Amino acid sequence: MTGVWRIPAALAVLSVIGLAAAILGDGVWDWLCWATLSVPLVVCAAKLWRQWPA
Numbered sequence: 532m533t534g535v536w537r538i539p540a541a542l543a544v545l546s547v548i549g550l551a552a553a554i555l556g557d558g559v560w561d562w563l564c565w566a567t568l569s570v571p572l573v574v575c576a577a578k579l580w581r582q583w584p585a
Contacts, residue, residue, distance in 0.1 A: 538574075542570070542571045542574060545567045545568075545570050545571060546567070546568065546571055548563070548567045549563070549564050549565075549566075549567030549568035550564075550568070552564040552567065553568075
């Protein structure tokens with residue numbers, strides 16, 4: 532049962548890191564923010580793409 536929550540938990544951690552990076556500063560923090568917040572979007576888009584009816 533714990534295996535079910537690994538991916539959602541990882542996406543939640545990435546989102547929190549990305550939001551914290553957005554608050555903390557500029558420069559490298561902006562890049563970290565964009566990178567970490569784009570991962571959940573890419574994962575959701577890939578999942579929707581695979582489930583889309585042919």
